[in-house]
Amino acid sequence: MGTYRKFTDEEFLALYYLGIGDLKIAKKLNVAQNAVWNRRTKLGLIANNYRTCGKGNLTKEELLKRYKDGNKIKADRRDWKLENNIVFKKEYWEKCSKWQKENPKKVKLSAIKWNKKNPNYYFKHRRNLDKKCLKCNDVIDNRSTLCKNCYTSSHKNEQT
Numbered sequence: 173m174g175t176y177r178k179f180t181d182e183e184f185l186a187l188y189y190l191g192i193g194d195l196k197i198a199k200k201l202n203v204a205q206n207a208v209w210n211r212r213t214k215l216g217l218i219a220n221n222y223r224t225c226g227k228g229n230l231t232k233e234e235l236l237k238r239y240k241d242g243n244k245i246k247a248d249r250r251d252w253k254l255e256n257n258i259v260f261k262k263e264y265w266e267k268c269s270k271w272q273k274e275n276p277k278k279v280k281l282s283a284i285k286w287n288k289k290n291p292n293y294y295f296k297h298r299r300n301l302d303k304k305c306l307k308c309n310d311v312i313d314n315r316s317t318l319c320k321n322c323y324t325s326s327h328k329n330e331q332t
């Protein structure tokens with residue numbers, strides 16, 4: 173088991189193209205074999221060593237799919253922790269807001285990208301979801317407490 177250390181793609185690739193296996197790469201980089209596996213999978217690079225189970229090595233497509241699935245599992249775990257672990261939630265949001273403060277341009281760009289990919293998000297999730305007017309039970313914008321009509325009439329009442 174190697175220690176936790178960050179390494180760049182270039183460091184990894186220099187060793188990968190020597191044709192050595194994950195374990196050897198991990199030893200040379202002084203990191204866990206798992207970290208090397210992760211990076212190689214992310215880049216879709218086929219293993220230099222043969223799999224010990226006797227089956228063929230994973231192809232580029234298989235590797236990239238694994239990486240994507242792995243990230244989905246990680247994201248699901250994170251979401252669960254955010255809901256169930258108060259300390260984790262606090263630290264997570266602190267980390268996020270710190271990163272956002274330090275990278276305002278990236279934040280803006282990713283927001284633009286995200287909105288392009290999910291044009292209906294605002295409509296479906298920010299508005300008209302299941303929030304109802306306190307008085308008449310009409311579905312309303314979730315930033316309000318009353319529908320327009322009730323708001324106007326309650327305002328009138330206040331004034332008279």
Ligand SMILES: [Zn+2]
Binds near residue numbers: 306307
């Ligand atoms: Zn109403």
